[in-house]
Amino acid sequence: MNLPDIERFVAELLATGEMNDDTRVDLERILAEARAGQSHADDLDYLAALHARVLSSGDAVPAEPVVAMAPQADSAALHAEIERLRAELAEARQTIAELETRLATGP
Known part of the structure; x- marks a missing residue:
């Protein structure tokens, strides 16, 4: 809306x-x-x-879905959270790669 x-x-x-x-x-x-x-x-x-x-009008409910309008501040916070999660994911992938290398080469 x-x-x-x-x-x-x-x-x-x-x-x-x-x-x-x-x-x-x-x-x-x-x-x-x-x-x-x-x-x-x-x-x-x-x-x-x-x-x-x-x-009670036929067009009272909008045809488009109701979507909240996000303020700019929330948008910036969401982008920061996305970047934090990407960094966390990269770190987790690095840990997985190190563990796989250890398993492949033995103790």
């Missing part, structure tokens, strides 16, 4: 006047997080389901 869809869903839900205070706060939080690039998949699923239930 992209930002324009999120903005439209939230606006349409709020425009019904049927949202209680807690739901209104949740919708505003979901919208603020989306605008900040920090959406959560479960929130987007909730938004799509609530929109479909309240407005």
Whole structure:
């Protein structure tokens, strides 16, 4: 779900006047997080389901899968974790090669 869809869903839900205070706060939080690039998949699923239930329109649930928008900081952290895991894998492969050499040559 992209930002324009999120903005439209939230606006349409709020425009019904049927949202209680807690739901209104949740919708505003979901919208603020989306605008900040920090959406959560479960929130987007909730938004799509609530929109479909309240407005009962055939196109309420987006055709594309719901994917959270990852902030840049998380992206950098993920790349760092990938590099750490690659280094760990290389070290493990080196250890395996050394052990195989020892087994092949005997004690």
